[in-house]
Amino acid sequence: MTDLTRVFDVVVIGGGNAALCAAMTARRGGASVLLLEAAPDSMRGGNSRHTRDIRYMHDRPSAFVTGSYGEEEFRDDLERVTGGKTNEELARLTIRESADLGDWMPEHGVRWQRPLKGTLHLGRTNLFFLGGGKAMVNAYYATARTLGVEVLYEADVARLNVRDGLFQSAIVAQGGASHEVRAKAVVVASGGFEANIPWLREYWGDAADNFVIRGTPYNRGGLLKDLLGHGARPVGDPREFHAVAVDARAPKFDGGIVTRLDSVPFGVVVNRDACRFYDEGEDFWPKRYAIWGGLIARQPGQIAYSIVDARGAGRFMPSVFPPLEAGSLADLAGALRLDPEALGATVEAFNRAVRPGSFDPSRLDDCRTEGLHPPKSHWALPVDQPPFWAYPLRPGITFTYLGVTVNRHAQVVLQDGRPAPNLFAAGEVMAGNILGRGYLAGFGLTIGTVFGRIAGREAARHASR
């Protein structure tokens, strides 16, 4: 049994990648460490359980990556997706400190595998974990236990006692009782607030009820709110989140990777009024897949329908729910409860606008529409060969951008610009410093690992003073 009355050197709040990296590093730095995970052990690991790969800087290929990925290219990629919404100092630090992950992670129990089929576009830049994110999380928990980190599950941290920017203790609900856990330093690595629907409603109103949360239901952002209440300086747009198109039949929480749909480029997407609203063939799906959640979140009723015909069927990764199938567009409209005439008119206008070309999903081909708004720039083929398939789509929220500002020591920065001496943050709760906007595959884990390690190291150092 963990003795909660003793004073720990470091208490880590959270149970995902960043928390585990902080806990292991602090423990290796000689600190006594208590990790508080809100989930039960069967569901531990936050959103890290749904991940599969990590982006890192490397100067040569290996058995698991196909080529090099240098600092400048990494920085350019980050600049491109964030449009400059990044902290240059912290971004450089993250990229440089990612260089040893290929060795550090296996030293802590993680095993690599070759890039999964269908993810070849990431084969050069990202390392894939054997068995995916939960296997990584399991490996870290096993290593943490071996190192002597104490772990408490179903430990819900209600709030922190902070006086003049100095952390004193955490109030923890666990096993039906409330405990005050004292420590010399704290690392907050408890994720974003995307699973907190009432909080999302503050920005999105009723639309928030139609969002699907792809990850853990435990990311309710309680500690984020608490830190902001203690005067932490916010970073990132509170209204913004990263969201992809997921099947509307997905579970409300924790559906993870299998509910995403890759059918969009192979047909048309219409909204509740049976109207198209965005260019389905703008760019390659891996580059575009990240914007469709946000697009659908802004459509009436937060719903859309991806429609493909016999030509498009089978060209995309299989998904977990079967398509709705019909022999005619009118029947399909009936099944989707869309206005059949409106759907017929939309598809007919689309088919008329399609110009002949040579269809090639492996490149930005010349199959496009002309005189249509919005256009379909590539892979445009008429949708006219039965059977017709439809998938209902909802915004699937992956993470939120709002966080707390940190400095290069992972210390939380307060409103007046002072860093809090023994209050550290890592992972999604501070990722907005570096990824202020957009999405870069496997980069959330990079931030979490790099800042988890920095926070653990600095927290242990602080505790030993």
Add this chain to the structure above:
Amino acid sequence: MPAAELIKEAERQMVICNACRYCEGFCAVFPAMELRRTFAARDLTYLANLCFDCRDCYYACQYAPPHEFAVNVPKVFAELRVETYRDYSWPRVLSGLYRRSGLAGGLIGAVSVAVVLLLVLILRGPGLLFSTHVGPGAFYAVVPYAAMVLPALAITLYGLAVLLGGVIRFWRDTHGSAGEMLDARAFLRATADAFSLRYLGGGGAGCNYPDEGFSHARRWLHHLVFYGFLLDLAATTVAAIYDHFLGWPAPYPLLSAPVVLGTLGGVMLVIGTVGLLSLKWQSDPAPAERRMARMDVAFLLALLLTSLTGLLLLALRETPAMGTLLAIHLGTVAALFIALPYGKFAHLFYRYAALIRNAIEQARA
């Protein structure tokens, strides 16, 4: 055919896995799954028999229970394998033994030992059974040559015929042609995979067996059992050649090939089966299928008893206990071979066929 509900459940899980694919690096099942978009009964039967039950995918699965998707591939595939062994077995009356293989194994064992002992007692008399026999032909003084060889041969041939018949039907049902069965490259590949137990390697990490930690213990213990079994087969074969063609009847000296091979094999089998039983005893029941676990235990115990009685017979063969021990040993051997086509031994045949099919498929893809 396996129950429709079981097929439906396995299909449901494979559709989830095929949309995720995180486990691709663990074994052959997931790359084989990715060659398909739909999963008919024959696909699922094939995939289930390609699964080595290493359980890595269960612990790595973010959708494992208590997640509402409740993905538990090792369990559902073990259920399908039990059904495969039963469905492809023959005759129907006896294939029911798969349902209660623990009880059946015990009964067959007890009855076989009793029958051999009784026959010796009645036909040869207690005086002969309890006296010391040494020198060439000592065993045959207790159980005559023909009585030892002919029933053993019959039982073995029967068992092989049942299993071969089953695996041929399995091959046809999973859409294999007769020509494909003779694909030399696939055959070699499958043989290498089988003899190395490649897919108990978990992509280098080992099995999550007996629990969430990665370990190669099961693979090594299984190697001991399998190669111990082969050594004992080799010992028997060499002894048969000595006896039959060289006119040199058992028992053989301690440093002769049959005794050295047999002893080594026996010791390996004892260590391997005890190790596997102990791992099974500790193992997490969540990804396990109870009927399969009982079948495993029955087969392991039969192998263990056969090896132990064999080793004991070797140790005490020059004492008055030899006659009784020989009868008991022959009884356990008989029980092992009678139960062969109706127990876990079947996995050799169906997994091997699945590995060949996999080698053919992957070479094409």
